[in-house]
Amino acid sequence: MKKITFLMVAFLATSLTFAQVLEIEEGFEDITILTDWDFVNASTDADNASSSWAQPDGTVFEAHEGDPGAYISVNFNSTTGVGTINNWAILPELTLSNGDELKFWSRTVDGQAFPDRLEVRISPDGSATLPIDDGSGEDVGSYSELLFSINPDLEGGDAYPDVWTEYTVLVDGLAAPTMTRLALRYYVTEGGPSGSNSNFIGVDTLSLTTFPLTVGENAFDGFSHFVNANDEFVLRASTQMENVVIYNTLGQQVINTKLANTNEAVNVAALNSGVYIATVSINGASKTVKFVKK
Incomplete structure (x- = not known):
């Protein structure tokens, strides 16, 4: 439970970045x-x-x-x-x-x-x-x-x-x-x-x-994600992505993959059904999102 609490705090902290x-x-x-x-x-x-x-x-x-x-x-x-x-x-x-x-x-x-x-x-x-x-x-x-x-x-x-x-x-x-x-x-x-x-x-x-948009927030303009019918975690952005790390709800890292395009598909077929948390990196900035693998 401690790992889950820490992960959710990390999710909030990385999803909401502010400059003033x-x-x-x-x-x-x-x-x-x-x-x-x-x-x-x-x-x-x-x-x-x-x-x-x-x-x-x-x-x-x-x-x-x-x-x-x-x-x-x-x-x-x-x-x-x-x-x-x-x-x-x-x-x-x-x-x-x-x-x-x-x-x-x-x-x-x-x-x-x-x-x-x-x-x-x-x-x-x-x-x-x-x-x-x-x-x-x-x-x-x-x-x-x-x-x-x-x-x-x-x-x-x-x-x-x-x-x-x-x-x-x-x-x-x-x-x-x-x-x-x-x-x-x-x-x-x-x-x-x-x-x-x-x-x-x-x-x-x-x-x-x-509180203007930070460099990191601008990098994620137009960002979207979803899991398709082929058990692929699809990531789309207006700027080339660098990396994605996926964790389960226990805070355990299950996937760590380098990215190089604005449209990427990460195979998640081997993952069990459930909720996962992904941290995507662009230009040194990061954004954390949740997704469900059925």
Whole structure:
């Protein structure tokens, strides 16, 4: 049983290989250098609003890390009177995949009396079309996929925390790895200087980590396997294979064969009926799969 447990752990470990790349690490010490970001105010009456995303002076509250004003903030002055706040901070364009990880810290003011809301969105088709000020305060451009929301129902109290709190958001909604953008959306209905909602929020210590395909994973694009009617374990790949090792469920090696083509057939007629585990090598990388010999 110990050998079986070890083999299944090995199966999981070799089937799931990850690399990670820290693409963005931002402390917002000086937002004037964020030239690859876009800050777009598409709130109602945005042209007459007195504020958008900005570098605060740190008097409302201090940054999570660094100098007191080392964060980005946005507030109720994103619109006039009573309106819908639709104010965007859009991250740089990157190749993203489902499971990539955005982290950031956020908070609102002490003793919140006017609820705030922050969304994280993605442009799933990669077009990254910016939201526009169409008068409704609702336009999202191509950022149709909502990944996460702080205080989605605009509740009072501590629904939006008044202490710095870390959030982790996983990328989702992509059909394949896509060159696209993530966005922070300050979205508050009934907001503005005369509204019942919206106050002041900050975002700090933001990072974006991607988990791109490793060399080994790329080597196995299009890989497939099956046992045919002639008791042959058939292996197909888009890249020339090098070797296959087959184990029984006791962890005993039963076949070890060199390979040299993209389409191979390994004779397994001598094996007893049952479940087997095969490790295939391509370009120094390996992939482990299970198959059944009848």
